Amino acid sequence: MLATPAPSPAETRDNAAFDALLWTLSRPGLPRDLPEPGEQSIVTALLDRECLVYAADPLLMPEIMRSGAELADIDKADHVFLGAMATSDPLADIAIGSDYYPDDGATVIIRANIGSGTALRLTGPGVDGAVTLQLEGLPVRFWKARAARLRYPMGFDLFFVDGARVVGVPRSTTVEEI
Amino acid sequence: MSLSTLTKPWEAMSYGFLDGSAKRELRRKMLKSVAVPGCQMPYASREVPMARGWGTGGLQVSLTLVNPQTRVKVIDQGADDSVNAASIRRFIARVAGTPTTMDTLEADLIQSRHRIPEEILREDQILVLQVPNPEPLRPVQPNMSIARQMHADADYGRMWLQLYEQIVRSGRVMQGASYPSLVHGRHVMTPSPIPRWDVPKLHMAKHLTILSAGREKRIFAVPPYTRVEPLVFSDVPYKVEEHGHLTCTRSGTTGFFMNEIPRDDGTSSFEVSDSEWGVKTIRARDGDGESRGETWYKNGEMPQ
Structure with a gap:
């Protein structure tokens, strides 16, 4: 009989990163911990040569290039790394998929501070009643720009990364600023 | 960039059997299926050493999710000891080194064929259901391209017609298992062939459910606290x-x-x-x- 394969450090990290992403996307507004700070573990857990990626943050380029993913314009990309956002303009161009294939809507990763700043009230699937999420460092009209693009089931899914913490806001979540 | 950064150390077998590219694809699709509850997402569905239709979809999801700390339970029609369940459980333990259990309360990951356990699942548990036929519209629309158009339009009139015809012919809804259910008020899904008894367990549940059809290459999910409403007429209540x-x-x-x-x-x-x-x-x-x-x-x- 074969010996049981042991996970490599890379496999362990990707598995833990995905576990955090899946947990926080299925429970919007509740942060989880990535195995290491920053977007790197998200890149290695999700991206490979089948992906089209747009990255606004040049510091992420080496990691993305290593994954083999192809760089693309923001309206074509299926994974969008916006870094710390100065304006909400990029949201206007992100791919939202189609009614036939909502999965063509992009996954968007943004840097923000979790736990301080504007309070948001989230409702929708994955939320037991309502949950309050505080995010700081987003441009002023961010949530209005998101609402303007969403045509459920078309839309894009957001992950906010703060150091090693990550919080997900899928397209199915209704966000109110309070 | 050097050659050594492009390669990785030799391994006899990839951890959890699936290779990295299969896992990443499943991860991307699982995230999308959680983001749009109940909507069928196409995925590649790689080969696993089991015949398609014997739980390969669920197995691929399980193999992507497990790590050596994940305690796995596998059931087949409610039983832990049937051949299919025992084989899948042993396979996962062999290729991923996971501890196994038969106790619903101890399990972190439950892969199931056609039943949801009777004990309430917790927030930290994930239920993976094996799905033979992911398309609830197939009995009324065999052409899957047109069925996809109907899902896009939320055009579910024929589902109601089907239920109506059953009531007219037989006096009751004859759909025994895989009762079509509306998820988050938008997509009709088949909850896999679980009995009608189990469908209410998915409604506003605490746990995440992932449904995966390996042969048909479709994956969909029901996140926690999501509405799952069986299709019923207001004057003919849903009956388990x-x-x-x-x-x-x-x-x-x-x-x-x-x-x-x-x-x-x-x-x-x-x-x-x-x-x-x-x-x-x-x-x-x-x-x-x-x-x-x-x-x-x-x-x-x-x-x-």
Whole structure:
């Protein structure tokens, strides 16, 4: 009989990163911990040569290039790394998929501070009643720009990364600023 | 960039059997399926050493999610000890080194064919359902391109027509398993061939459910706290199987989903379908301690 394969450090990290992403996307507004700070573990857990990626943050380029993913314009990309956002303009161009294939809507990763700043009230699937999420460092009209693009089931899914913490806001979540 | 950064150390077998690219693709699709509850997402569905249609979809999801700390439970029609369940459980333990269990409360990941356990699943548990036919519209629209258009348009009129015809012909809804259900008020999904008894367990549940069809290459999900409403007419209420009053002949438990066992004299006896629930009941009866958790159904009724 074969010996049981042991996970490599890379496999362990990707598995833990995905576990955090899946947990926080299925429970919007509740942060989880990535195995290491920053977007790197998200890149290695999700991206490979089948992906089209747009990255606004040049510091992420080496990691993305290593994954083999192809760089693309923001309206074509299926994974969008916006870094710390100065304006909400990029949201206007992100791919939202189609009614036939909502999965063509992009996954968007943004840097923000979790736990301080504007309070948001989230409702929708994955939320037991309502949950309050505080995010700081987003441009002023961010949530209005998101609402303007969403045509459920078309839309894009957001992950906010703060150091090693990550919080997900899928397209199915209704966000109110309070 | 050098050659060494492009390669990785040799391994006899990839951890969890699936290679990295298969896992990343499944991860991306799982995230999308959680983001749009109940919507079928196409995925590649790689080869696993099992025939398509025997739980390959669920197996691929499980193999992507597990790590050496994940405690795995596998059931087939409620039983932990049927051939299919035992083989899948042993395979996952062999290729991923995971601990296994039969206890619903101890498990982190539950892969299931056609049943949801009777005990309430917690927030930290994930239920993976194997799906033979992910398309609820297939009986009314065999062309899957047109069915996709109907999902895009939320055009579910024919589903209602199908239910109406059943009521007119037979006096009741004849759909026994995989009862079509509306998820988050938008997509109709098949909850996989779980009995009608189990569908209310998905409604506003605490756990995440991932449904994966390996042969048909479709994956969809029901996140926690998501509305799952069986399609019903307002004047014909949804009915689960009338098992609430039945008693298991082996364990003596009452009020759960039963397997009917025909007898020579034409009558039937009943055995509880969730085998581990039966085992726990027998243990409690024999004085080996109470290990039963809280159940969805209480006294044979689902509390509203």
